Amino acid sequence: MRLAIMGAGSLGIITGAYIKKGGLDIDFIDVNVENVKALNEKGATVTGTVDFNVPANALTPDEMEGIYDVVFYVVKQTYNEVALKQLLPHLGPDSAVVTLQNGVPEPAIAEIVGAERVVGCPVGWGATWLGPGVSELTSSPDKMTFDLGEYTGGVTERLEKIKEILELMCPTIIEENLMGIRWTKVLVNSTFSGMSAALGCTFGDVLDSKEALDCVKHIANECINVGRAAGIKMEPMQGYDLGTMLGFKTKEEMDSKDPIYNAMWGPHRKLKASMLQDLEKGLKTEIDAINGIVCDFGKKHGIPTPVNSQVVEIVKGIENGKYKPEFNNLELFQLPEVK
Missing domain, CATH: 1.10.1040.10 (N-(1-d-carboxylethyl)-l-norvaline Dehydrogenase; domain 2)
Structure with a gap:
């Protein structure tokens, strides 16, 4: 399964670092060239209420190749139009775009990538971006959660697989009532x-x-x-x-x-x-x-x-x-x- 984090900022660095720490390969995709360079050279560093560093494979959107099975999408909504169109050629029919964004982002994402690809994932923890390749976890590790739900409803096999990935970081609850x-x-x-x-x-x-x-x-x-x-x-x-x-x-x-x-x-x-x-x-x-x-x-x-x-x-x-x-x-x- 090919995994990516799109938007390697405060939340993206930490989520990707935990997934990598858990033994899975994941690409860190970001438009910030200095951030990409730091991630490749020094790895992803998480400080704050925890402290660790993992090697990272980072790239800019124009460097993406092939198809991703699951993309954890953490781009600011103000950049959706550009970022999702960059991502679209790298999605297969069964690919999942898991949005960790704030608000109610699923409808806008569905308009571009298709409703069947969209998974919502409200985040129950916080972080601060300290600089290229470094993010501070500001929540207590025992008080962190993800919630996960299909935009089109129901509990699917892919939700269970995505849950396993996210639980490399913290407890993840599958929700039928995403809204x-x-x-x-x-x-x-x-x-x-x-x-x-x-x-x-x-x-x-x-x-x-x-x-x-x-x-x-x-x-x-x-x-x-x-x-x-x-x-x-x-x-x-x-x-x-x-x-x-x-x-x-x-x-x-x-x-x-x-x-x-x-x-x-x-x-x-x-x-x-x-x-x-x-x-x-x-x-x-x-x-x-x-x-x-x-x-x-x-x-x-x-x-x-x-x-x-x-x-x-x-x-x-x-x-x-x-x-x-x-x-x-x-x-x-x-x-x-x-x-």
């Missing part, structure tokens, strides 16, 4: 990743600020209300049924959620959102695919999403130079009154 687990991951990303990007801080910084955590609570509540209106049954993630546990209608209910947030996100305190990493590099973020998708679904189903909308406005303001990624941006938020 349900995707929407749960949208909640996970829109809350702490959204606030990390807007405030230029780590997840721990958000947890330690009552004001920032109140923003998170509203973001989550909006996500839950939108999902319910859209008929999405949110699935548990890492043992937490967030769709049930984090919703609120009163101030008392809202204030009672702190222990859940600390238990769920505490192991990921060191994590800095990939969107913030993009902002620090002067790149556009995936905010439209994260908080933006909550707003889009909200408009479609008549559910207000004021705090998600504020996150989108602030992050886009940082992209455009209107704001800086700093914690003082917390003063820009206006939260709905809850009694």
